Amino acid sequence: MSRMKPVVLVLILCALIAVATSIRAYWVQDGVAVCTATGYPAYQEYPTITSDGAGGAVIAWQDYRSGDYDIYVQCVDAAGNINWTTDGIAVCTATGNQENPDISPYGIGGVIMVWED
Secondary structure, three states: OHHHHHHHHHHHHHHHHHHHHHOOOOOOOOOOOOOOOOOOOOOOEEEEEOOOOOOOOOEEEEOOOOOOOOOEEEEEOOOOOOOOOOOEEEEEEEOOOOOEEEEEOOOOEEEEEEEOO
16 A cells, blocks of 8 residues: 555646646736726726636726825736726726725625725
């Protein structure tokens, strides 16, 4: 039985390597533009990112396109496709500045966001 342990361990290691080499993002070279908005001037700052649970990512940032900092979010799938509205979805555009977003995964595909207001 002691000879079987190294063989089983090697088989498990080979299986893990095979799975790991087949999991990779198929995004385009030089990346994907998450937001290209222009405006007042449009500063997109302090991005934060988390997994969408399906090989993609959800990205949040503070954005100055309206003259105050607001919070925006965008989802990019595992293939590098933008899933939501061009230049992101406004999460909070209340009067004054909303800054320093943070994002964490929640369940399958969900996220929890916080920011300073």
